[in-house]
Amino acid sequence: xxxxxxxxxxxxxxxxxxxxxxxxxxxxxxxxxxxxxxxxxxxxxxxxxxxxxxxxxxxxxxxxxxxxxxxxxxxxxxxxxxxxxxxxxxxxxxxxxxxxxxxxxxxxxxxxxxxxxxxxxxxxxxxxxxxxxxxxxxxxxxxxxxxxxxxxxxxxxxxxxxxxxxxxxxxxxxxxxxxxxxxxxxxxxxxxxxxxxxxxxxxxxxxxxxxxxxxxxxxxxxxxxxxxxxxxxxxxxxxxxxxxxxxxxxxxxxxxxxxxxxxxxxxxxxxxxxxxxxxxxxxxxxxx
Amino acid sequence: xxxxxxxxxxxxxxxxxxxxxxxxxxxxxxxxxxxxxxxxxxxxxxxxxxxxxxxxxxxxxxxxxxxxxxxxxxxxxxxxxxxxxxxxxxxxxxxxxxxxxxxxxxxxxxxxxxxxxxxxxxxxxxxxxxxxxxxxxxxxxxxxxxxxxxxxxxxxxxxxxxxxxxxxxxxxxxxxxxxxxxxxxxxxxxxxxxxxxxxxxxxxxxxxxxxxxxxxxxxxxxxxxxxxxxxxxxxxxxxxxxxxxxxxxxxxxxxxxxxxxxxxxxxxxxxxxxxxxxxxxxxxxxxxxxxxxxxxxx
Numbered sequence: 001x002x003x004x005x006x007x008x009x010x011x012x013x014x015x016x017x018x019x020x021x022x023x024x025x026x027x028x029x030x031x032x033x034x035x036x037x038x039x040x041x042x043x044x045x046x047x048x049x050x051x052x053x054x055x056x057x058x059x060x061x062x063x064x065x066x067x068x069x070x071x072x073x074x075x076x077x078x079x080x081x082x083x084x085x086x087x088x089x090x091x092x093x094x095x096x097x098x099x100x101x102x103x104x105x106x107x108x109x110x111x112x113x114x115x116x117x118x119x120x121x122x123x124x125x126x127x128x129x130x131x132x133x134x135x136x137x138x139x140x141x142x143x144x145x146x147x148x149x150x151x152x153x154x155x156x157x158x159x160x161x162x163x164x165x166x167x168x169x170x171x172x173x174x175x176x177x178x179x180x181x182x183x184x185x186x187x188x189x190x191x192x193x194x195x196x197x198x199x200x201x202x203x204x205x206x207x208x209x210x211x212x213x214x215x216x217x218x219x220x221x222x223x224x225x226x227x228x229x230x231x232x233x234x235x236x237x238x239x240x241x242x243x244x245x246x247x248x249x250x251x252x253x254x255x256x257x258x259x260x261x262x263x264x265x266x267x268x269x270x271x272x273x274x275x276x277x278x279x280x281x282x283x284x285x286x287x288x
Numbered sequence: 289x290x291x292x293x294x295x296x297x298x299x300x301x302x303x304x305x306x307x308x309x310x311x312x313x314x315x316x317x318x319x320x321x322x323x324x325x326x327x328x329x330x331x332x333x334x335x336x337x338x339x340x341x342x343x344x345x346x347x348x349x350x351x352x353x354x355x356x357x358x359x360x361x362x363x364x365x366x367x368x369x370x371x372x373x374x375x376x377x378x379x380x381x382x383x384x385x386x387x388x389x390x391x392x393x394x395x396x397x398x399x400x401x402x403x404x405x406x407x408x409x410x411x412x413x414x415x416x417x418x419x420x421x422x423x424x425x426x427x428x429x430x431x432x433x434x435x436x437x438x439x440x441x442x443x444x445x446x447x448x449x450x451x452x453x454x455x456x457x458x459x460x461x462x463x464x465x466x467x468x469x470x471x472x473x474x475x476x477x478x479x480x481x482x483x484x485x486x487x488x489x490x491x492x493x494x495x496x497x498x499x500x501x502x503x504x505x506x507x508x509x510x511x512x513x514x515x516x517x518x519x520x521x522x523x524x525x526x527x528x529x530x531x532x533x534x535x536x537x538x539x540x541x542x543x544x545x546x547x548x549x550x551x552x553x554x555x556x557x558x559x560x561x562x563x564x565x566x567x568x569x570x571x572x573x574x575x576x577x578x579x580x581x582x583x584x585x586x
Contacts, residue, residue: 022381025374026395032455033398035421036410052424103304110297122304125312127564129516131541132557135329135550136315136322159311162304220403222519238405252413259406266401271394 033263040064040256047252063257078258080232081240087150088236089218092157096214097207099158100165105195107166108173122163130160130223138227148230156224161214168213172206173199212273216266237262319554327551329544334551343555352531353556356539357563359446363535364514364567367453368507374454375461375506376499382462383469397463399456408523411452415439415524442532445525449533452520457513461506468502469495500578508571515564536560 039047041059067078107119137156138147146152176199184194200207222238229235237258244255294302323344326337347353382392402410414421415438426432438448472495480490518537521527527534527542537560544553 018381018384021377022385022392025378025381026392028455029459030395030398032410032414032421033402035414039413048419050418052419052428054428099303099307102300106297106300110295110300112295112297118301122308123568124565125308127512127515127561127568128312128316129518129537131516131518131537131544132319132554132561133312133315135544135554136318137311139318140315155307155311159307162307166304216401220406222403222405238403241405241409250413252419255409259410262403262406263401267398270397270401 036256036259039253040260042253044251044253063253067254067257067261076240076243076254076258077232078237078240078261081235081237082261084150084232084234085219085236088153088157088234089215091150092154092161092218093211093215095154095158096161096165097169097211099162100169100210100214101207103162103166104169104171105173107170109178122166125159126163130221134224134227137224141228147228148234150234152228153225153234153236156228157218157221160221160224161217164217165210165214168210169203169207172203172210175206176202209273212269215269219262219266320558322551323554323558325551327549327554329548329550339551343552344559346552347556347559352534352539353559355531356534356536357560359534360515360517360536360560360563363446363450363453363517364511367450367457367514368510370450370454371458371461371510372503372507374458375465376503378458378462379465379469382466393463393466396459398459400459402456404456404519405523407452407456408520411448411455411520412439412524415448439525440529442529445529445533449521449524452524453514453517456520457510460510461503464502464506465499468499472498497578497581501575504571504575504578508568508575511567511571512564515560515567536563 038056040063041061042056043058043060043062046053046056046058067076103122107115133156141147141152146155180198180202181191181194184198185191189197220238221236225236225239226242229239241255241258241262244251244258322335324338324340325335326339326342327335378396382389382396385392399407413419415423417423417435417437417440420438422438423435426436436444438444476494477490480494485493516537517535518541521533521535521538522541525533527538536556540553540556540560543556544550
């Protein structure tokens, strides 16, 4: 009997430790972000207050008003940056997905010489960081005259995303048994129809998660964008963040507001695909 | 007229090959060429001044380069191992939860949505010695009276950067390991229990080997990212104080853009790219070995 209560006590203790540990871990993961969100609603005086103000007593939308109105301190053309980011990210994602689908399908369904070599070659391009590419790309784009344009940025981001989309989509098409498409072809479909009517719907969720990854990469990229964009015609939001800094001061409140604007679309997208995200990484990576 | 007929797979792969050669390969060849010249941004004609292996010789004998190299490897080793341990712990804790797992998973992925540059600014703010969250909390709790110079002291700055790296990327490990935990078959675990294994033993000898492929995949992805670390460090400390947090790519960026010695910067860049490729191949090798052991096929 004593043994039994001892056992019981240990289980309760373990359960408590588990809950406390989980709570602490989630705190560490969430508090820095939430702090940024909170500060975007606080006036600069309160952010800078010494001793610190822990319970905010004056929450307002001043930073957002300044950001969108383009008035007062640090008027940054946020809406323009937002549309630039949106145009560049969406277009490059769509193109990268189409190219990735073609490439991934080729790797999943065809046998050819140097298959492994070509695959590794595609992947190695991912080892090259944006900083290393930015200068030669700058020289090249300047020659062609697509510096500081949407097209230039889209091209760069498509190239950045293609290896990853090919890799992920390849993994998903492999999960679709080839017999499915063959059956459709026997029933009178062309290869093209068989692909769109049978194979694509099965792998659709995988393609979607690859798309979200590509979108987030373009949405968040900084090193290339900082060199290839010059003015409001093509600056994206990550580059726009630097508009809030000046030589000696930083407009933390305004920066936090822009940060929130950057996170919201990413948050929504990630929430929508979180289930596919796990499946995508597993199938694409481990079992591939 | 004979029409050239390309094989279907080549047609399908063509767009990918074309865009990658245009945007990655050609610029890389350009920079490879410039690494053999004394190219300076300020003097365009120096692009045709061939100096052979001079830049590479200079790079491998440069103390600053090797210091940055060592620091990058240190960051790689410390950050990857910490992320792996925390990610494993997090995934194990979440997999034990019976209710609200979906919400917890979403919370765990929260840091992944942050742009690296945003993470840089965020932690620059949080570790700010005057108005930062960390110092405010420490001072309000009475743990310390003085403002701790998180980003100004050399060692503390490195710690802050590692903290920021680990914060953003633990969830990558967490998610992949969680996916691995879902995929583990029940039978071996039950068999281990029947055979009288303690919980620790069944974790060590049954669960962990199954998780290894997932851990290696995360390692391979992350080692590439950390070897390219630039944004976070650039924003948080800009390589300072006194180059104490200078990593390979911040050094290269500074040499290329600020000192305008592009040829030299490109030579250092090539050495670093080979480092990244080496680590990736190493982890992929491990992955293949782990897969074979589990009979997952290659």
